[in-house]
Every structure is written in structure tokens, then in C-alpha cells.
Amino acid sequence: xxxxxxxxxxxxxxxxxxxxxxxxxxxxxxxxxxxxxxxxxxxxxxxxxxxxxxxxxxxxxxxxxxxxxxxxxxxxxxxxxxxxxxxxxxxxxxxxxxxxxxxxxxxxxxxxxxxxxxxxxxxxxxxxxxxxxxxxxxxxxxxxxxxxxxxxxxxxxxxxxxxxxxxxxxxxxxxxxxxxxxxxxxxxxxxxxxxxxxxxxxxxxxxxxxxxxxxxxxxxxxxxxxxxxxxxxxxxxxxxxxxxxxxxxxxxxxxxxxxxxxxxxxxxxxxxxxxxxxxxxxxxxxxxxxxxxxxxxxxxxxxxxxxxxxxxxxxxxxxxxxxxxxxxxxxxxxxxxxxxxxx
Ligand code: G3P
Ligand code: CA
Numbered sequence: 393x394x395x396x397x398x399x400x401x402x403x404x405x406x407x408x409x410x411x412x413x414x415x416x417x418x419x420x421x422x423x424x425x426x427x428x429x430x431x432x433x434x435x436x437x438x439x440x441x442x443x444x445x446x447x448x449x450x451x452x453x454x455x456x457x458x459x460x461x462x463x464x465x466x467x468x469x470x471x472x473x474x475x476x477x478x479x480x481x482x483x484x485x486x487x488x489x490x491x492x493x494x495x496x497x498x499x500x501x502x503x504x505x506x507x508x509x510x511x512x513x514x515x516x517x518x519x520x521x522x523x524x525x526x527x528x529x530x531x532x533x534x535x536x537x538x539x540x541x542x543x544x545x546x547x548x549x550x551x552x553x554x555x556x557x558x559x560x561x562x563x564x565x566x567x568x569x570x571x572x573x574x575x576x577x578x579x580x581x582x583x584x585x586x587x588x589x590x591x592x593x594x595x596x597x598x599x600x601x602x603x604x605x606x607x608x609x610x611x612x613x614x615x616x617x618x619x620x621x622x623x624x625x626x627x628x629x630x631x632x633x634x635x636x637x638x639x640x641x642x643x644x645x646x647x648x649x650x651x652x653x654x655x656x657x658x659x660x661x662x663x664x665x666x667x668x669x670x671x672x673x674x675x676x677x678x679x680x681x682x683x684x685x686x687x688x689x690x691x692x693x694x695x696x697x698x699x700x701x702x703x704x705x706x707x708x709x710x711x712x713x714x715x716x717x718x719x720x721x722x723x724x725x726x727x728x729x730x731x732x733x734x735x
Pocket of ligand 1 (some may be wrong): 431564692
């Protein structure tokens with residue numbers, strides 16, 4: 393993935409450029425059709441992946457609402473970001489003694505009936521403190537873990553009652569882990585999507601960090617809807633045998649384009665501050681992907697966690713959309729992203 397140092401841009405949406413941060417950069421904004429994807433719901437305001445967070449995202453006008461999906465012991469797809477329950481529920485209080493030897497409580501060790509006994513909390517860190525200071529307090533409020541089926545019914549209900557359709561953006565979390573546990577996450581999710589009436593032309597992007605699973609969805613499971621390959625860093629160990637450094641190259645992107653419709657890189661793979669001089673540089677990733685017809689939906693845009701090269705959330709969003717030319721962004725604050733985009 394090459395970095396290109398080019399001239400400062402005034403209004404253009406050309407990638408491969410360098411743009412000064414600060415007020416000059418903010419002046420380049422133009423309304424755009426880039427998708428605003430509510431990352432785990434409006435998770436900047438309400439505990440992630442609760443129906444309350446999804447309601448807020450829908451009300452704010454998010455184009456798509458994200459679901460991270462894992463399976464319960466009895467094979468039911470539920471909405472959770474982690475394969476473990478520790479960071480976002482009170483599992484250690486309710487099911488003391490059910491942790492694995494590594495000290496963690498795995499969702500797949502609990503039946504749906506058991507998972508439903510848990511309260512969802514604002515995300516915590518390893519010390520049990522709030523991961524994002526200033527967000528919703530880390531207290532129980534009776535919020536519970538939704539199943540995928542419940543969440544899809546909830547979103548469709550809001551689509552009907554408001555007259556505005558929000559799409560869905562489910563992510564298969566750790567499919568290889570599920571397979572090792574004797575469960576087929578992809579098959580279970582496809583079944584729920586079909587039962588909920590989400591056909592091939594419905595507003596759905598199905599995503600995964602596991603390229604092997606993306607290939608399997610297309611070639612073996614016959615999925616004909618839109619697929620997005622998430623791109624992380626190799627050091628994260630997201631999926632066995634998947635090399636993100638290679639997937640980001642033109643050859644890797646070609647492999648992705650053979651089976652998928654888009655990529656979901658980190659925003660730092662699109663915009664970097666490699667020289668640590670406070671100036672954002674646009675990498676070649678967006679141009680390389682678009683040349684192959686791939687949409688680019690980077691993650692995660694957080695108003696309360698800005699990179700050094702963006703003085704404000706507005707500026708970060710505009711750098712990604714207007715300057716780098718991405719097609720959509722995952723954000724914890726859909727309202728602020730829409731505002732930054734003039735919507
Ligand atoms: O799926 C896009 C983005 O959500 C990927 O990161 O870890 O928040 O699922 P994560
Ligand atoms: Ca996700």
C-alpha cells in the first residue's frame with residue numbers, strides 16, 4: 393500500500409493526496425452520499441449492541457446499523473462484539489465459576505436462556521473501568537443481549553413505523569473459532585437472514601475479518617448478497633492464515649474482488665500520519681480498491697477518540713469521505729457523522 397505525497401487539495405475528492413489538518417481542511421467539505429454505518433448501534437451514547445443503541449441509531453438517521461454476531465451454546469445467533477462476555481455484561485456476577493481456564497467467560501458456553509439472564513453494561517476494560525470515559529455509565533439498566541432474529545425484527549419494525557429503511561450490516565465474529573467449537577456461524581446467520589426476509593437485493597452488507605469464510609460464503613454457501621472483507625492488522629490474529637498485509641496489496645485486493653463487493657479497512661489504513669507531523673496522508677488503498685470495483689467502508693470513527701492528524705471529528709470524517717473518497721464509514725456517533733457530511 394503506497395503513500396503518495398501530492399499537493400494540498402482545495403475541493404477535489406482525489407485520493408493520493410496530502411491535506412493539511414485544521415480549518416483549511418474543514419473548508420473542503422461537500423455533501424456526499426457516503427454511507428453512515430452505526431457501529432454497534434449509536435454506541436457512543438448507549439451501551440453497544442443493545443436494542444436501545446439500535447433505536448437511537450435508527451432515529452438519528454443512520455443508513456446502516458451494524459450487528460456483530462456470535463453463537464450461543466444451543467446455536468442461536470446473538471448480538472455481541474466479543475466471543476467472550478466479560479467486557480460488556482455482568483456474567484461474572486451471575487455465573488461465577490463458569491469461566492474457562494483463561495479466566496474468561498465465552499458466550500458459546502452458555503445457552504440462549506442463560507445469556508438472556510445477563511445485563512448488558514457499557515464496555516469496560518480489563519480493570520473493569522469504563523473503556524470510553526464520558527460515555528454511558530457502567531451501570532445495569534436492564535438491557536439484555538438481543539438475538540439476531542430479534543434485532544432484525546426490531547429494525548424492520550422501525551423501518552415500517554418511520555417510513556425510512558435502515559440497512560443491516562452483520563459481521564460473522566470468529567467463524568474459525570466457532571467451527572473449532574463444532575458450530576457453523578455462517579450457516580446459522582444465513583438462515584436467520586432468510587427467515588427475516590432479507591433476500592439478495594435487500595440492504596445488507598455481510599462482513600467478516602476471515603477471508604476464508606468470505607470465500608466460503610460466496611462459493612460454498614451460495615450467498616449472492618453483498619460481502620465485505622474486513623482488513624485488520626496481522627498482529628491482531630483475527631483469523632487463522634489470513635494475511636492482511638497481503639490483502640491490502642493490489643494482488644490481494646484482486647483476490648477479494650473475485651468474491652466480495654467491498655473492503656472494511658481501519659481508517660488509519662486509508663489516512664495515516666506516518667511522518668508524525670500532524671498532516672494526514674492518503675494511502676493508495678482507496679484508489680486501488682475502487683479500481684477493482686470494491687466499495688471502501690473504513691472503521692471506526694469516534695468523536696471521543698481522534699487521531700493526531702484531525703483536530704475535530706468533522707475534519708476526520710471529511711478527510712475520509714471528501715478527500716480520500718471512501719464510500720461509507722463505521723461510526724459510534726452517527727448523528728455527528730451525518731452532520732459532518734451535511735446531511
Ligand atoms: O466491522 C467493522 C468494525 O466493526 C470492525 O471492528 O472490532 O468493531 O468489529 P470491530
Ligand atoms: Ca464489527
